[in-house]
Amino acid sequence: MKREEVPQDKSNLESAHFRELCYAVDENGEYVTEHSTGWNPKTIALDNAIQEINERVATARQRVLSGERSPLEYYMELHKMDVGILASYIGLWQWRVKRHFKPSVFKRLSAKILQKYADIFEVTVEELKNIEGKGNCA
Amino acid sequence: MEIEFTHKQAAHCENGVVSNLMRYNGFTVSEPMVFGIGSGLLFCYIPLLMVNHAPVMTYRAMPGFIFKRFAKRVGIKIKREKFKNPAAAKAQLDDNLNKNNPVGLQVGVYNLVYFPDEYRFHFNAHNLIVYGKENGRYLISDPIMEEVTSLTEKELEKVRFAKGAFPPNGHMYYPTSFPKELNLKPAIIKGIKHTCRDMLAPIPIVGVKGIRTIAKLIRKWPKKKGTKTANHYLGQVVRMQEEIGTGGGGFRYIYAAFLQEAGKLLENDRLVELSKEMTTIGDLWREFAVEASRIYKNRSAQDDAYNKVADQLEIIANREEKFFKKLRKAV
Numbered sequence: 429m430k431r432e433e434v435p436q437d438k439s440n441l442e443s444a445h446f447r448e449l450c451y452a453v454d455e456n457g458e459y460v461t462e463h464s465t466g467w468n469p470k471t472i473a474l475d476n477a478i479q480e481i482n483e484r485v486a487t488a489r490q491r492v493l494s495g496e497r498s499p500l501e502y503y504m505e506l507h508k509m510d511v512g513i514l515a516s517y518i519g520l521w522q523w524r525v526k527r528h529f530k531p532s533v534f535k536r537l538s539a540k541i542l543q544k545y546a547d548i549f550e551v552t553v554e555e556l557k558n559i560e561g562k563g564n565c566a
Numbered sequence: 567m568e569i570e571f572t573h574k575q576a577a578h579c580e581n582g583v584v585s586n587l588m589r590y591n592g593f594t595v596s597e598p599m600v601f602g603i604g605s606g607l608l609f610c611y612i613p614l615l616m617v618n619h620a621p622v623m624t625y626r627a628m629p630g631f632i633f634k635r636f637a638k639r640v641g642i643k644i645k646r647e648k649f650k651n652p653a654a655a656k657a658q659l660d661d662n663l664n665k666n667n668p669v670g671l672q673v674g675v676y677n678l679v680y681f682p683d684e685y686r687f688h689f690n691a692h693n694l695i696v697y698g699k700e701n702g703r704y705l706i707s708d709p710i711m712e713e714v715t716s717l718t719e720k721e722l723e724k725v726r727f728a729k730g731a732f733p734p735n736g737h738m739y740y741p742t743s744f745p746k747e748l749n750l751k752p753a754i755i756k757g758i759k760h761t762c763r764d765m766l767a768p769i770p771i772v773g774v775k776g777i778r779t780i781a782k783l784i785r786k787w788p789k790k791k792g793t794k795t796a797n798h799y800l801g802q803v804v805r806m807q808e809e810i811g812t813g814g815g816g817f818r819y820i821y822a823a824f825l826q827e828a829g830k831l832l833e834n835d836r837l838v839e840l841s842k843e844m845t846t847i848g849d850l851w852r853e854f855a856v857e858a859s860r861i862y863k864n865r866s867a868q869d870d871a872y873n874k875v876a877d878q879l880e881i882i883a884n885r886e887e888k889f890f891k892k893l894r895k896a897v
Contacts, residue, residue: 429815429819429845429848429849429852446682446711446712447712448577448710449575449576449577449710450577450819451577451598451819451820451822451823452819453845457842458826459598459819459822459823459826459827459841461577463712467808468859469804469808469855469856469858469859470804470805470808470855470859472801472859472862472863473801473802473804473805473808473859473862474684474685474805476797476798476801476862477618477798477801477802477805478684480619480798481618507676508618508676508686508687508688509688509730510616510619512730512731513688513729513730513731516729516730516733517729517730
């Protein structure tokens, strides 16, 4: 990659005043560093990944509102987690976390465990139980 | 307190941390040099593990390995500590800062507040340096940021004790003793040999063979997984290649920069020549990413398109195989 080829595409990095450092060759063939504001193929990949997550969040939200699943599933998706990650944060086995996704089991959870979940998702226990005011986007 | 510390932005976090810590201790070692001596270049497909609901591959050595190998090869001793208890982790950190000793930390990215939101995934192998504490805020030198920044105690604790795959467990490291003079030459040769061995390893998921395995998988994805999932997977291949600062070449450009510097230091013209070849290989990776992005941008489902990017990967694999065979003989 030549120095002038270092991609300077628009990306979501810009809004955060964030530039990457890249290595490229100058006109004499020497390696130098150059800043990059972003690169389209990467931005698209990232955007798609975000969109994918948002779709998962929206589906989870629907499932919670229709009473199929407990709000934990929604919060898990909202925080870009999967069951493994959530289980390691709360320090329980995965099968227990999965069980907590059942509304009937969720209703009977102890205050202590609910508080633990609430702390992980940085919400109050009240918000944890009721997601109606919550949006579809991660 | 604030330790006098010069922050220099780097392309990749671990090399940057090592390079910055070395500079603080009076040794100038460039980022590509750290990457090369630490044998950072790699390709590895990690079967079974899923991240963000997609398969995982890596274009560089496991977190921590670069520093470990670099330290061993140039004769530095490093101290590493991991903690179960966040309070103990904080006490040790404060203790080091009181002793004017900046330390490297392994952290999770998800709760790193100064990162752009889009980059905050559950990825636990980021590295940064803490070089002081002021008004209850830790002063942070994050190598991929242009400027230094700071975090509150609580924010730092959160990222140090992130959970998920490869949890950092408060991992803290710093060099403790140095040789009188850094002897880079033998270290460079060891580093290069190690990379050649990795890339040419007779294991189907590692190195050149790993690239071929991925190419084969890509051909199967659209039929086996459906267009949507296949596109998602392909996006992940590119995102892994495009970790921050690779400039599109999946670390190949940093390695080429290393070969150039090493060639001059060892007065070995062959390495300078090979550096140019590595640059072209990096360009091929870039083209692969562009082609792949066309597929997932249009969300089209032509088998043909998938076969085409798989072909590209196979060409890259062949080129890299030849390249590392030559490189092995050049040192």
